[in-house]
Amino acid sequence: MEMDKMGVVTTFLHNIVVYNIPLLYGTTGEIIVEKSGSLNLGVEGIMAVGAIFGYIVGCYANSLGVGILTSFVAGALCGLLFAMLTVSLQANQNITGLTLTTFGLGVYFFVGNGVKAVNWPAMADYANIKNGFADIALPGLSQIPLLGRGLFSHNILVYLGVVIALGMWWYLNRTQTGLRLRAVGENPAAADSVGINVKRYQYLHICLGCGIMGIGGYYMALNMSGSFNSSCWINGYGWIAVALVIFANWNPALAIVGTFVFGFFNTLRVSGSSLALAFPEGLGWLSSVPTQLYQALPFLITAVVLVISSIRKKKDGGQPASLGLNYFREER
């Protein structure tokens, strides 16, 4: 039997990118939030809110751009809620974040299942959305054999996600406001004493980060391309993003690599058997690995990374020193 072995590899690479870029959005967003000193465990819920509103508004407007903007605003509003409660009202971050997940998933299902009189639109029926989400081959790069079509022929949101991640890396490391933001996450009292408006930095960046997560949620909806159905589009990706932040050592550029690594396992779960079929001698064993192991691997790896980095007590680790602690000015 003659098989297009190269084709299998290319499709595999292509799938790694297509199905896992939402992780990059979630992770980049969460890194921005955590760099301001806030641990937001609401990623899953925020992505769900971004998904449902981006989907509905995007379809009714028949515009991908409107959908993206709506999902960003919906996510940012969740961030605003989180910031009001934790920054201004000093509420516990873990509790607020977890509640945001419950609440966000509640909103997702309530809106999706609840309004039963309405027939939800199918995204594939809207020409502007369908065409807007079509693959765009990068000239030159996409011609590289084997890798080209796998890595450099994707929809606009893939490129946008990578650009946002690289942009955020640049922002955090090369701009004054970015450096100040990191100071806020490390030691808010010290940042406050040199005249940085800590609250404003926290509010802005929590909203920005959550907005980026919202776009990630919309991407997941677009990937399904159909209409709302009662299973959740987000399906745990928000939690993987929380893990990926640690794996990427709070670095948005490394998050791109991390997305590829976690995405690799994710894709093995789905198409490991086609690899095994194409390369029976070398990769035949892949078909005997339980798929649940691939699903657990991102979390297992992150757990190991967490333990090892705490044993080594890395001084140059990317984790903000004040992560998870509220800053109460009067208590300095």
Added chain:
Amino acid sequence: MSIHVVKRDSLSFGKKVLIYLGAVATALILGGLLLLAMGVDPVAYYSRMFTMGMIGNKIAYKAAENYLKIFVPLVVTSVALSLAFKMRFWNIGGEGQFILGAVAAATVAFQLGPILPQPVTLLLMCLAGMLCAGLYGVMVAALKVKFGTSETLLTLMLNYVALYFITFLGETQAAWNFYLDEESVRPIFANFSKIVSFPSIPIGKFGLNVCVIFAVLIGILIYVYLKYTKQGYEIAVVGDSPGTAHYAGMKVNRIILRTVFLSACLIGLAAAFKVGTVGILSTTVTDDVGWTGIIVAWLAQLNTIAIFVISALIGVLQYGSTAAAATFAQVDSSFADMLQGAILFLVLAADFFIRFRVVFAKKGGVTNGNG
């Protein structure tokens, strides 16, 4: 003019309760407005929800039994989590500990159930569930005290490791996998309720499951433990200030390990109650109690008595919304999740005004913040 926020001395108990009730009422009103916008009568919906559809229902006792099946795992898990939270140990791994406890208890049921007398099997199920869950939890505590590993993030990761472990058991057909139903072509978990299950005490038509009694007993024991024993006192001191505890000669690390082990053990026990009652494993065996329990414990401010009240209410919310969905088809049962979220958000906001006072001061004016 500048605005200051200062800590206030404690409010009276009555005032606190009033503020919290106000927050809950606000959430209900917001939910009611949403219902109104959808063309649903909020009063009719809420009365259906809060009575859980039991009024005028011939099989109301069944509804009560099913409600208690939701209540017991939730209340035991919440009480368990409150132990760890009191020490500011962020055990958000309740889901994972519950799953391992459930698998351990089911293992005993399948393997020993057919040969041992029922009470012995049930006891062993509880012990196995407690041990497995306890070890899963204390492992994190050990890493925390030894290396300072973040327990929040690590327990979070371990939840998913456990989830995919039980998914693996549920989806893998093999000769060794005694958890699955042998007669089914598709992989589904086997039911062991014919082998062993917690008995019910009949009161008229209503059957009171013994786990309800155990849950109440656990609540009383933990209340006494926290309030009147030396170990309970140690937990409070470590939670307030580990430095003070250390200075007072307490072995802080040992207290943390012991308490987290106890916390996780109780979650395993909740899991044993659950599988011992329903008689079957499932990948959704936790019913999210590991998550909801965190919210309950926090809403109750880690007070054991309040945990019972709040668990009962959250149970009503969850069970009632399902019951109400039968009458009001256009309102999805996820309304309960939204309402639960809104209640907690408003309580968290109200909390601020209980802990702090907002002071308006003229610029340059003298204020020491205590008025």
